[in-house]
Amino acid sequence: MFVTSAFAASTEAAAQDAHTAGTEVPAEAGHDAGFPPFNPHYFGSQILWLAITFGIFYLIISRAVAPRIGAILEDRQDRIARDLDEASRMKAESDAAVAAFEKELADARAKAGSIAAEAAAAVKAEAEKERAAVEASLSEKLAAAEKHIASIKSAALAEVGSIAEETVTEIVRQVVGVELTSAEAAAAVKSAAGN
Numbered sequence: 730m731f732v733t734s735a736f737a738a739s740t741e742a743a744a745q746d747a748h749t750a751g752t753e754v755p756a757e758a759g760h761d762a763g764f765p766p767f768n769p770h771y772f773g774s775q776i777l778w779l780a781i782t783f784g785i786f787y788l789i790i791s792r793a794v795a796p797r798i799g800a801i802l803e804d805r806q807d808r809i810a811r812d813l814d815e816a817s818r819m820k821a822e823s824d825a826a827v828a829a830f831e832k833e834l835a836d837a838r839a840k841a842g843s844i845a846a847e848a849a850a851a852v853k854a855e856a857e858k859e860r861a862a863v864e865a866s867l868s869e870k871l872a873a874a875e876k877h878i879a880s881i882k883s884a885a886l887a888e889v890g891s892i893a894e895e896t897v898t899e900i901v902r903q904v905v906g907v908e909l910t911s912a913e914a915a916a917a918v919k920s921a922a923g924n
Contacts, residue, residue, distance in 0.1 A: 893918045 765771060894914040901909050909917070 890915070890918060893921075 766775065809855075874918075894911060894917075897917050898909045898914045903909055
């Protein structure tokens with residue numbers, strides 16, 4: 730209640746102030762006036778100020794803000810395009826470097842394979858040469874050993890007769906008690922060897 734009577738008092742005071750100032754308050758400005766922006770009496774001036782304000786904001790945005798934003802967007806787009814070009818150039822360089830590396834690696838593997846094959850062939854040839862030399866040396870030693878054995882054998886066989894004669898002479902002397910001459914012992918050995 731207090732609020733309504735206070736509002737009514739202020740409305741009446743405003744109406745009297747308006748009369749004394751020479752302006753007239755519209756009739757509906759009383760209790761039915763409501764919030765001034767929704768009052769149809771002020772729509773004309775509100776639309777005028779809205780148009781003026783919109784025009785000023787439009788000029789500010791179109792002349793100052795939009796060109797700056799456009800320049801920023803264009804600069805950013807140019808930077809992105811440069812970065813993409815740089816990235817594609819670097820990718821091409823890295824692809825070329827990888828291809829060169831793989832080619833050099835394949836060449837190195839092929840060269841290592843040929844070097845290994847050459848080394849294996851050289852080692853095999855050297856081993857074959859050494860084996861042939863060892864075989865020749867062994868053949869010579871074997872031939873010399875066989876010759877030595879043959880000479881020892883022939884010498885032993887030559888001495889077998891004299892040993893046999895000495896043995897027969899000693900056996901006859903010890904068993905029979907008779908001394909045989911070397912001619913008799915040789916004849917006895919020959920007759921035993923002939924059987």
